[in-house]
Amino acid sequence: MRTPIRNFVLGAASAAAVGGLVFACQSAGPRDIATGDAAARVYVPPGKHDDYYAFLSGGYNGQIAAYGLPSGRLLKIIPVFSQNPENGYGYNEETKPMLETSHGSVPWDDTHHAELSQTGGVPDGRWVFINGNNTPRVARIDLRTFETTEILEIPNAAGGHASPFTTPDTKYIVSATRFSVPVPNTDVPIASYKQNFKGTLSFIAADQPGKMDIAFQILMPGYNYDLGHAGKGPSDGWFFFTTYNSEQAYEKLELNASKNDKDFVAAVNYRRAEQCVAEGKARPAPADYRHNVLDEHSRAARSERRSSVQMLDPRDCPGIVYLLPTPKSPHGVDIDPTGEFIVAGGKLATVIPVHAFSKMMKAIESKQFEGDLAGIPVLAYSATIAGEVQKPGLGPLHTEFDGKGNAYTSMFISSEVVKWKLGTWEVLDRIPVYYSVGHIMIPGGDSRQPWGKYLLAMNKITKDRYLPTGPELAQSAQLIDISGDKMKMLLDFPTVGEPHYAQALPANLIEAKSVKFYRLSESTHPEVVKAESEGGIRRDGRMVHVKMAAIRSHFAPDNIEGIQLGDTVLFHVTNIEQDWDIEHGFAVFGGTNAEILIGPGETRTLKWVPQATGVYPFYCTDFCSALHQEMQGYVRVSPRGSNVPLAANVSAKAATQAARAGQVPAPPAASSGRR
Ligand code: K7E
Numbered sequence: 001m002r003t004p005i006r007n008f009v010l011g012a013a014s015a016a017a018v019g020g021l022v023f024a025c026q027s028a029g030p031r032d033i034a035t036g037d038a039a040a041r042v043y044v045p046p047g048k049h050d051d052y053y054a055f056l057s058g059g060y061n062g063q064i065a066a067y068g069l070p071s072g073r074l075l076k077i078i079p080v081f082s083q084n085p086e087n088g089y090g091y092n093e094e095t096k097p098m099l100e101t102s103h104g105s106v107p108w109d110d111t112h113h114a115e116l117s118q119t120g121g122v123p124d125g126r127w128v129f130i131n132g133n134n135t136p137r138v139a140r141i142d143l144r145t146f147e148t149t150e151i152l153e154i155p156n157a158a159g160g161h162a163s164p165f166t167t168p169d170t171k172y173i174v175s176a177t178r179f180s181v182p183v184p185n186t187d188v189p190i191a192s193y194k195q196n197f198k199g200t201l202s203f204i205a206a207d208q209p210g211k212m213d214i215a216f217q218i219l220m221p222g223y224n225y226d227l228g229h230a231g232k233g234p235s236d237g238w239f240f241f242t243t244y245n246s247e248q249a250y251e252k253l254e255l256n257a258s259k260n261d262k263d264f265v266a267a268v269n270y271r272r273a274e275q276c277v278a279e280g281k282a283r284p285a286p287a288d289y290r291h292n293v294l295d296e297h298s299r300a301a302r303s304e305r306r307s308s309v310q311m312l313d314p315r316d317c318p319g320i321v322y323l324l325p326t327p328k329s330p331h332g333v334d335i336d337p338t339g340e341f342i343v344a345g346g347k348l349a350t351v352i353p354v355h356a357f358s359k360m361m362k363a364i365e366s367k368q369f370e371g372d373l374a375g376i377p378v379l380a381y382s383a384t385i386a387g388e389v390q391k392p393g394l395g396p397l398h399t400e401f402d403g404k405g406n407a408y409t410s411m412f413i414s415s416e417v418v419k420w421k422l423g424t425w426e427v428l429d430r431i432p433v434y435y436s437v438g439h440i441m442i443p444g445g446d447s448r449q450p451w452g453k454y455l456l457a458m459n460k461i462t463k464d465r466y467l468p469t470g471p472e473l474a475q476s477a478q479l480i481d482i483s484g485d486k487m488k489m490l491l492d493f494p495t496v497g498e499p500h501y502a503q504a505l506p507a508n509l510i511e512a513k514s515v516k517f518y519r520l521s522e523s524t525h526p527e528v529v530k531a532e533s534e535g536g537i538r539r540d541g542r543m544v545h546v547k548m549a550a551i552r553s554h555f556a557p558d559n560i561e562g563i564q565l566g567d568t569v570l571f572h573v574t575n576i577e578q579d580w581d582i583e584h585g586f587a588v589f590g591g592t593n594a595e596i597l598i599g600p601g602e603t604r605t606l607k608w609v610p611q612a613t614g615v616y617p618f619y620c621t622d623f624c625s626a627l628h629q630e631m632q633g634y635v636r637v638s639p640r641g642s643n644v645p646l647a648a649n650v651s652a653k654a655a656t657q658a659a660r661a662g663q664v665p666a667p668p669a670a671s672s673g674r675r
């Protein structure tokens, strides 16, 4: 069947043409512009805090951006799967292991879905998770420190898109493969897709920080898997994933994966899967993947290799998966706060199909199957469908809920947010957004308890909304008031990268436990200095370690000699401040790794391989005090084999300690100084 919308999509020659239609089909109405008290409703006076933290995926930027709502103020960029020149993540020696994968270091990936941890089905403010898309990974960000503390690579997968949605208790987060691939991946003809390519659904144990692991993987037919969400309440224990390309096309998917009238929502009974694993029905499958953890006390990361997963074939564990036919190449799958309704965003469909969990369970009991695919029963559409939202708009993608019985769906092609009623399926309201909205987000909007005051639309295209910045424009978010019957546009603000999904929660769930500095007394970093006198220098073959303290407004030591060409110098700089928001930086002339930023109480290491003899200054890169410009030092580099002694001008006391510790003492001449 060729629906009008499909004709339209296939007929659009390019994204620009789609965008063009967006403009054409909307007349500028009064609700396009924020009016009345909108400014007052988003205004957060100087010195006052926002009500909500919002965590927006950075998309192809590979990070998360934290904003305050309702103001839209950017609070912090949290690097996850990408190096970040703002704070040295992925550049300094302590955090480089975070970006290790089975493919080597991958310093730039694509993030899509920020997902808050939950307790009892409600966001709890402990962690936010996010997926790496190209090299399938999931990450944990600790919301006490706003930093990435753990990354797990997902083996037997390609394109970790349906990820990292959580179960109501954060026991698991998930990752489903976008692209089916040979499992295990081997050299086969692409044309053997139907025989050899498989999908996998990964359930990742996530409730113990530092101990993320793949609990099990489920082997699935060779479709594309797109998004997922956990059941809750009555549907707790189930997980729902959308599939497309049930045609199993491997070329020109634009055309060939859009032939079937329906694809599927895959409903997974993960408690049953746990049972099967416990009963030994999973087989250990070889795999090669990395688990990277930032140690809380040394604040240094380590990367370890893992080599096996528990793989469950649905044929060996009947009842773990059912397929719910769903029109047409569905994208989002969103579960309402009661846990009864399963809303699919059929991006090429003319309706929004809604399945009922209770009907699904009855259909399973009474075996209303249309057949099976690879041993997975296919339920009859009429047996599970609760209703369809008619004429919702064009290109429904994602749905969130306000907790008052209403659902809100983003319409990519017609660039609008549509509000509709659960149960009656009637459209209640619609508001244009600018332009081509992807995800929408209500704080807690995928949980059991939405804080349904605002909705954030995240738009792919901004066109004329801001001052132009050449061909590449900012992405954009729009804040909409959903507290009344009619949606009201409040605010536009540009966003970093490409926001896909986002989540938000009341600020008080995070604010009070935010860490102010890392405790120096608890640091277990092997190169930490806890006082200026502990600074020093030591040679280990061609490797020279400089242990250095940074404190307003000097480095100790600050004059270093005895480095030779061919040496690798590791500057281990500890910021020994124990005060909130007092950072120091460190950069050395000739360094190719640019610089490091060191938080109060932490140690960061900059690796430097001098390329020529001479004297090189180093300095603090963060304006830390009135005498910040005085915070500097020099390193002398001599020819290989030179007899210049290894020296660092630490204090006399430190020299004694260093001698005891087997380090090279500083020469007396250099140890007198202004300290
Ligand atoms: Cu719709 Cu990757 Cu969640 Cu973007 S996905 S929009």
Ligand code: CUA
Residues within 6 Å of the ligand: 551, 552, 553, 583, 584, 585, 620, 621, 622, 623, 624, 625, 628, 629, 631
């Ligand atoms: Cu330390 Cu500037």
